[in-house]
Amino acid sequence: xxxxxLTVKQIISRVRQSFPDAPEVYIMxxxxxxxxxxxxxxxxxxxxxxxxxxxxxxxxxxxxATDSSSEKMxxxxxxxxxxxxxxxxxxxxxxxxxxxxxxxDMTSESTGIKDPGD
Amino acid sequence: xxxxxxxxxxxLLYFIRGDHLGLITTYSSAGETRTSRKAFxxxxxxxxxxxxxxxxxxxxxxxxxxxxxxxxxxxxSAIVDYVKKCLYMDRAGVSPDPNTAQxxxxxxxxxxxxxxxxxxKYGVRKRSKTGGTRAIVPANFT
Numbered sequence: 001x002x003x004x005x006l007t008v009k010q011i012i013s014r015v016r017q018s019f020p021d022a023p024e025v026y027i028m029x030x031x032x033x034x035x036x037x038x039x040x041x042x043x044x045x046x047x048x049x050x051x052x053x054x055x056x057x058x059x060x061x062x063x064x065a066t067d068s069s070s071e072k073m074x075x076x077x078x079x080x081x082x083x084x085x086x087x088x089x090x091x092x093x094x095x096x097x098x099x100x101x102x103x104x105d106m107t108s109e110s111t112g113i114k115d116p117g118d
Numbered sequence: 119x120x121x122x123x124x125x126x127x128x129x130l131l132y133f134i135r136g137d138h139l140g141l142i143t144t145y146s147s148a149g150e151t152r153t154s155r156k157a158f159x160x161x162x163x164x165x166x167x168x169x170x171x172x173x174x175x176x177x178x179x180x181x182x183x184x185x186x187x188x189x190x191x192x193x194x195s196a197i198v199d200y201v202k203k204c205l206y207m208d209r210a211g212v213s214p215d216p217n218t219a220q221x222x223x224x225x226x227x228x229x230x231x232x233x234x235x236x237x238x239k240y241g242v243r244k245r246s247k248t249g250g251t252r253a254i255v256p257a258n259f260t
Binding site: 009028034086 | 120121122123124125126127130131132133134135137138139140141142159160161162163164165166167168169170171172173174175176177178179180181182183184185186187188189191193194195196197198200201202204205209233237238241
């Protein structure tokens with residue numbers, strides 16, 4: 001069964017019905033803006049694996065964060081975290097609701113925490 | 119590097135601070151005794167692929183005209199509305215003719231409304247894939 005979807009070329013062609021002179025690069029840039037905006041509402045569920053480093057408390061989940069395969073993750077919202085147990089199975093772990101631990105690890109701070117927006 | 123955690127659900131917790139995920143544990147590989155004040159610390163051993171995170175992610179951007187947008191096909195036509203909305207807004211802004219500007223503003227508003235309806239108003243209904251007969255599986259207390 002074929003599913004109807006549009007390629008960028010078809011989108012450009014539809015736009016050019018009204019704007020024949022619109023530059024292709026500009027339309028593509030607007031298409032990416034639209035995809036970003038739709039991404040806020042159309043929730044694309046994904047998962048990724050990250051290696052745990054010894055004595056590191058913080059893991060980057062910003063725009064530039066990558067998974068174990070060096071693929072950019074592009075995280076909007078995390079809804080579940082699992083950790084591998086000693087039988088190599090992934091088990092869901094709970095989230096702390098009221099913030100952070102009393103003791104803060106300075107080594108982790110320097111290796112994990114980076115500039116905001118990183 | 120393998121994991122030493124037998125019961126991760128009891129030994130580990132996570133929290134989010136801005137663009138960082140904090141991972142803390144009460145477990146010590148060396149069997150260290152911790153006071154309650156310092157009970158939660160960073161994991162003390164490395165685990166390859168130890169974290170599996172599930173998240174809502176950004177769609178990939180398009181880079182070529184042969185690409186298909188990385189979103190549900192139900193929203194593809196809304197992209198056309200978004201692009202036209204922007205182009206009509208541009209036209210309204212640069213047109214020296216007030217009539218053309220006025221018409222462009224009207225069409226801009228129309229495409230904006232169509233985009234908002236498709237994504238914001240009815241988006242949830244369109245993307246929900248939940249359906250079928252419901253069944254309740256009671257807990258087994260035996």
